[in-house]
Amino acid sequence: MLVRIVKMSFKRSKVEEFKENFNQNKQAIRDFKGCDYLELYRDRDHSNVFFTYSYWQSETDLNTYRNSELFKQVWSKTKVLFDAKPQAWSLDRLYSLK
Template sequence: MLTRIVKLSFKTAHINAFQQIFDASHSLIRDFEGCLSLELLQDVSQPNIFFTYSQWQSEDHLNAYRNSEVFKSIWGQTKILFKDKPEAWSVVKLR
């Protein structure tokens, strides 16, 4: 199992737009083959910073999603709202 954490920083004026995109896309991502879970987290002290936390059966499943039309559509809507470049980590649980 692979966990994917993505840090997303938005322009303050675009927070609501991003949340609407996420709400509309959540089930598409969650239902994608290999996706085990998906959460959206918001920084407590900087409300324009969000994290997506998703779990995938494998890196191949994550890469299939990242190369899909679903991802391209969601990412195309989202990336224009960014304040800073997103950061991403793929991690595995050791203990």
Template sequence: MLIRMVRMVFQPEKVKDFLLVFNDSKDKIRAFEGCRHMELLQDLNDPNIFMTYSYWDSETHLNNYRKSELFGQVWPATKKLFAAPPQAFSVHQITDDLLPDLLKKP
């Protein structure tokens, strides 16, 4: 499982526009093949900073979404609202059963 986090800083006057884009696309993204979970988070101290947090079956599934018509609609509409470049991170969870194997690596 891949976890994808995307941190986005929006122009203050564009936050509502972003929330409209998100609201219109959230169910379609969640229904995309390979997406297991997707949520929107907002910074506690800066209301212009948001983060999406999503679970994908694999990097291939995420990349298929990033190549999709849906992403081609959502991302340009979102990108034009930014006040700063977004930051994206792809990670996997280190569960207790994986930890012993990681400790063995040099």
């Protein structure tokens, strides 16, 4: 399993536009083949900073999504809203306490 975390910082005037775009597409992203989990977080101290947190069955599944029409559609509307370059991490989950 691959865990993907993406940090995004938006222009303050564009936060609502981002949230609308995410809400319109979140189920399609979550339903994408290989995606097992999707969450959106907002930084408590910086209300224009968000993180997506997702689980992917494999790197191949994540890359298939990243090359899909869905990703291209979502990302084209998202990237124009940024006020800083996004950061992304791909991680292997070693242990989880439940």
